[in-house]
Amino acid sequence: MSPPGWQEYVPGVGLARSYERxxxxxxxxxxxxxxxxxxxxxxxxxxxxxxxxxxxxxxxxxxxxxxxxxxxxxxxxxxxxxxxxxxxxxxxxxxxxxxxxxxxxxxxxxxxxxxxxxxxxxxxxxxxxxxxxxxxxxxxxxxxxxxxxxxxxxxxxxxxxxxxxxxxxxxxxxxxxxxxxxxxxxxxxxxxxxxxxxxxxxxxxxxxxxxxxxxxxxxxxxxxxxxxxxxxxxxxxxxxxxxxxxxxxxxxxxxxxxxxxxxxxxxxxxxxxxxxxxxxxxxxxxxxxxxxxxxxxxxxxxxxxxxxxxxxxxxxxxxxxxxxxxxxxxxxxxxxxxxxxxxxxxxxxxxxxxxxxxxxxxxxxxxxxxxxxxxxxxxxxxxxxxxxxxxxxxxxxxxxxxxxxxxxxxxxxxxxxxxFRRTWWPHTAELGRVEGIAGLHDTESYPGAELLRGLVVYRFDAPLIFANARMFSDKVRETATDDPSLQWIIVAAEPITDVDTTASDMLQELDAWLNARGVSLVFAEMKDPVRKKIERYELTRTINPAHFHPTLDAAVAEYVRQTGASWRSPQPEADDEGSRR
Incomplete structure (x- = not known):
């Protein structure tokens, strides 16, 4: 226990009183x-x-x-x-x-x-x-x-x-x-x-x-x-x-x-x-x-x-x-x-x-x-x-x-x-299911991870702020452009500890851009303080409040319920683009 009052700032007084012969x-x-x-x-x-x-x-x-x-x-x-x-x-x-x-x-x-x-x-x-x-x-x-x-x-x-x-x-x-x-x-x-x-x-x-x-x-x-x-x-x-x-x-x-x-x-x-x-x-x-x-x-x-x-x-x-x-x-x-x-x-x-x-x-x-x-x-x-x-x-x-x-x-x-560099260029990952291991995992570490057709689970390992908002947006837009069959992008938001106003404006524009292409932007495991900021920024007027899920499993389960998609292994590199989809 710290000594009360001024004695906390003068530890020598406490030492003199408690000193043992x-x-x-x-x-x-x-x-x-x-x-x-x-x-x-x-x-x-x-x-x-x-x-x-x-x-x-x-x-x-x-x-x-x-x-x-x-x-x-x-x-x-x-x-x-x-x-x-x-x-x-x-x-x-x-x-x-x-x-x-x-x-x-x-x-x-x-x-x-x-x-x-x-x-x-x-x-x-x-x-x-x-x-x-x-x-x-x-x-x-x-x-x-x-x-x-x-x-x-x-x-x-x-x-x-x-x-x-x-x-x-x-x-x-x-x-x-x-x-x-x-x-x-x-x-x-x-x-x-x-x-x-x-x-x-x-x-x-x-x-x-x-x-x-x-x-x-x-x-x-x-x-x-x-x-x-x-x-x-x-x-x-x-x-x-x-x-x-x-x-x-x-x-x-x-x-x-x-x-x-x-x-x-x-x-x-x-x-x-x-x-x-x-x-x-x-x-x-x-x-x-x-x-x-x-x-x-x-x-x-x-x-x-x-x-x-x-x-x-x-x-x-x-x-x-x-x-x-x-x-x-x-x-x-x-x-x-x-x-x-x-x-x-x-x-x-x-x-x-x-x-x-x-x-x-x-x-x-x-x-x-x-x-x-x-x-x-x-x-x-x-x-x-x-x-x-x-x-x-x-x-x-x-x-x-x-x-x-x-x-x-x-x-x-x-x-x-x-x-700043780690926040500016954070690690990102696409996640998939690995047989015998609970949860979803980085597909770079597990190339054989199973995926769901029309779904990308994207993890962004940093607070979402002005310095990296463009990177986040570009990565999501690139993903949506590369896969015409894409229906949902689930953001694994647990590592995102903050969203500032610059990132808020970016998310509003990004959601509108994705909606125009028939793609839903979904968030899972978002921390309560960050969710409150999202609501204060009035982002839920653009992003459907139903697209916020407490866990990744809940978000994936909702996607499977709506689309009937099933897990599948990635196709060999030699396959053409059409057969891969």
Whole structure:
């Protein structure tokens, strides 16, 4: 049962009241384990977004606290995310000055987080959780594959210890290989970066329960310190600013708001789709239900909290959620413990980060990007449905060659067009009787199905609307023209979930055209809401009310009663047209 009144929108209050003392040790342990992952990932994803590494820690603290109060799930973990990093960078980069002032970048990213939070919160309160459905699975797979490719290419230079001045997949790839050819790579940094990447991937593959990122970061930092790799020009994170982030209202100009709002909308759609898929997966394992609209409020609160403390937009992390669950997490107290530990690092141990090498942060990002790619899913689409496979590829190419923000618009547009395509050109079928199987069935699937002379049973698998009304009309007219002996066309109307005014006018004209040729247009199994629309459109003045039957069997039986026709098998193709009839 949902809590009454305002408490429904503040699940953290209910958690505090129902919290069990036995959960506390497990939540503390899980929070400690989680913080070991949050620190290096937070810094790496901040730099992926084009921001100072410390902002990733600020973001992690505040989003965990915000979601603990307003988030409905007891297990989800929010934080900086590899899928959002390129979107954040793509939104704020065009607004930066020529020198790329870090303070202005932080202000823009913080305002972006606030805007994402407001969009998500308002949408959640308005119960717009269905927006997550704007990204279909095939386009989501393609988008994530394209994003993974973009991230990997963009991080290769950092992995090899140098930087490139390029924007876009092709330009960055060309600049990286040109840099290698010109000897810009730092051999020491490259070895460290490649070994870090290999270590993360190998540990994830063979010892998945170990905190691979933490182990690699610690070993890399020890290596930098022990062998004085700074003297070999290996870049490190350096000493972080000390102290808890202050409350800050992001200072941006009015002209910055429109492009930030566009980016916020795109980020909100991706964050929501990611959160809903992750929440559904973990809720199913725990026997919980997903409260989609409250999830939007929770994510919104987390983003607003991060935005007012020099943070940037966040989303749910499947990998961090899995780590928390495996460590025994029982509630959002895990996130609070994780936030407290990050705060301890910022207040007392910022100097520990001075030995963390940049190539290792690049390796963390690349490893995360590789986990975004779904090659198996793409292969499955190829074998199961080629149309959706190509939609996935187009979404991938949109991200790779148009950019991250245009890519998400391409992905959403493709999802919507795919729905429209299925309505525009729906599957249709002529039905017949198959011996030994109840009901009527598609004659393409059962070529030997029996038919009744002078009758066609036609099924149209979509709502009848303006987009497909002409197709329906043309198909029925073609059927009537091809068979001069035709007396009835029964429309199996159960799949027709709607009839709009354009389709209503079409049906009126079609019925008159058929009547002039001695053919009756009959409907069977029409849903009551659709039948009421038919009556409201006054179509029953043209279409005989007796031509609406509750079932296909009733309609066919009435035709047999009136004509005395009997079921017969289709004639061989070699027969001439006259003998077939």
């Amino acid at each position: 036995a959960w506390l040790p497990k939540d503390i342990v899980a929070g400690l384990v989680l913080s070991a992952l949050l620190v290096p990932q937070g810094m790496a994803y901040a730099e992926l977004a084009g921001l100072p590494a410390v902002t990733g820690l600020y973001t992690s603290i505040l989003c965990l606290l915000g979601y603990a109060v307003f988030g409905p799930s007891r297990v989800l973990v929010l934080g900086p995310d590899s899928s959002l990093g390129p979107m954040i960078a793509a939104t704020i980069a065009p607004l930066l000055l020529a020198n790329g002032d870090p303070a202005r970048a932080v202000a823009l990213a913080s305002m972006l987080a606030v805007m994402v939070g407001v969009v998500m919160t308002v949408a959640g309160l308005a119960r717009f959780g269905f927006v997550a459905d704007l990204l279909s699975k095939p386009t989501q797979i393609g988008y994530m594959n394209g994003l993974a490719l973009t991230i990997v290419i963009g991080q290769l230079a950092k992995l090899f210890g140098f930087s490139v001045d390029a924007d876009g997949l092709v330009a960055e790839a060309r600049a990286f290989f040109s840099g290698l050819a010109d000897g810009e790579a730092n051999a020491t940094a490259a070895v460290l970066g490649v070994c870090s990447l290999a270590g993360i991937l190998l540990l994830n593959r063979f010892m998945p329960k170990l905190p691979s990122v933490l182990i690699v970061v610690v070993l890399a930092a020890i290596t930098v310190s022990a062998f004085d790799l700074k003297s070999h020009d290996v870049d490190t994170v350096g000493v972080l600013p000390q102290g808890f982030p202050p409350f800050t209202v992001p200072a941006v100009s009015w002209g910055d708001l429109p492009p930030l709002f566009v980016g916020a909308l795109a980020i909100a759609v991706v964050a929501l789709a990611d959160t809903m898929s992750t929440a559904s997966a973990f809720a199913a394992r725990r026997g919980d239900r997903v409260r989609g609209n409250q999830e939007m409020v929770g994510i919104g609160a987390a983003n607003i909290a991060a935005g007012f403390f020099q943070g940037f937009p966040v989303s749910t992390s499947g990998s961090r959620t899995a780590v928390a669950e495996q460590a025994g997490s029982r509630s959002q107290v895990t996130g609070i413990v994780g936030a407290a530990m990050i705060t301890v690092v910022l207040v007392f141990a910022t100097s520990l980060m001075q030995y963390v090498p940049q190539p290792t942060l690049g390796a963390i990002v690349i490893a995360a990007a590789l986990s975004l790619a779904d090659i198996a899913g793409t292969r499955r689409l190829w074998h199961q449905r080629r149309t959706e496979f190509w939609l996935s590829i187009i979404a991938l190419l949109g991200v790779a060659f148009l950019g991250v923000l245009p890519g998400i618009l391409v992905a959403v547009g493709l999802s919507i067009l795919n729905v």
